[in-house]
Amino acid sequence: MRARVFVTLKPSVFDPQGTTVTEALHSLGYDTVKDVRQGKYFELEIEAASADEARRLASEAADKLLANPVIESYRIEI
Amino acid sequence: MRFAVVVFPGSNCDHDALYAVEHVLGQTAAFVWHKDTSLGDADAVILPGGFAYGDYLRTGAIARFSPIMQAIKTFAAAGGPVIGICNGFQVLLEAGLLPGAMLRNRSVRFQCEHVYVKVEQTDTPFTLACAPGQVLRLPIAHGEGNYYAEPDVIARLEQQRQVVFRYTTAQGAATAEANPNGSVHNIAGLCNEARNVVGLMPHPERACELALGSADGLVMFKSVLQAINGVGSHLSRTLSPR
Structure with a gap:
């Protein structure tokens, strides 16, 4: 089973990389792009009997390692 | 006095730290591999700078699971002095030994320069020989x-006086211009509540001899020497187990 984990900076946390990408897009003429937030994307191949089990394991992995709760939050898709 | 210098795969300031301790401070130091589970008879622990595990995922994120980290947590909980320098500081943050996290520099650049930091707290084992407000x-x-x-x-x-180092001007003013990376409140380093675990981004071990452009960092190594040898009597409380 494949779990997709999306890790993003919390809305309150400044994202210097996202800001730089926004500015780069503006310099390319994409003025309608108002903001970019950069994050991380993980694909986890998990041996699990059910989607719930895979989600539980992916969530545990995100809590322990994939995301830093001080600055990041995550969401999971199975 | 014996220092343990922890070596992770990707550490690159481990030899600088060992050199500062052995050749400048005149004490003994030993490397401890990250897969070791004991710090031996170390009196103080240094987590050096570098790029542990290539900074993969996040800085310090994977190093925090190294076997040696359990021994470091036990050592710190017993009041032993632990310092994390640069990447070592990032490891301490990820390990939860110090609060907070690191973001990419505001400039999105790798900042490599000399800066001024003000020593705001002198009741830690790594700043006890500093003058209050001393600028390094x-x-x-x-x-x-x-x-x-x-x-x-x-x-x-701030309330518990855990901000030990702040980026300032040479005169000690914490201005926005003196802040090289965007750190909140110009924070360059801090300590835990028990004050025996200290982390900072600047490199005192690279500033222990005038030939390196500054010898201002040596006072931090002298501090921990004093702390262990009991010269700083007001620190004996800090260093005894809680």
């Missing part, structure tokens, strides 16, 4: 030194 000229070399914590955490750190 130390090198920084990092891409992710933009310290962040939630506002309530910052308020608590």
Whole structure:
């Protein structure tokens, strides 16, 4: 089973990389792009009997390692 | 006095730290591999700078699971002096031994330069020989030194005097221009509540001899020597187990 984990900076946390990408897009003429937030994307191949089990394991992995709760939050898709 | 210098795969300031301790401070130091489970008979622990595990995922994120980290947590909980320098500081943050996290520098550049930091607390084992408010000229070399914590955490750190080092001008003013990376409140380093665990982004070990452009970092190594030898009597409380 494949779990997709999306890790993003919390809305309150400044994202210097996202800001730089926004500015780069503006310099390319994409003025309608108002903001970019950069994050991380993980694909986890998990041996699990059910989607719930895979989600539980992916969530545990995100809590322990994939995301830093001080600055990041995550969401999971199975 | 014996120092343990922890070596992770990707550490690159481990030899600098060992050199500062052995050849400048005149004490003994030993490397401890990250897969070791004991710090031996070390009196103090240094987590050096570098790029542990290539900074994969996040700085310090994988190093925090190294076997040696359990021994470091036990050593720290017993009041032993632990210092994390640059990447070592990032490891301490990820391991939860110090609060907060690091973001990419505001400039999105790897900042490599000498900066000024003010010593705001002298009741830690690594600053006890400093004069209150002393300004040190130390090198920084990092891409992710933009310290962040939630506002309530910052308020608590300030109230409990856990901000040990702040980026300032040469005169000690914490201005926006003196802040090289965007750290909240110009924070360059902090300590835990028990004050025996200290982390900072600047490199005191690279500033222990005038030939290196500054010898201002040596006072931090002299501090921990005094702390262990009992010269700083007001620190005996800090260093005894809680």
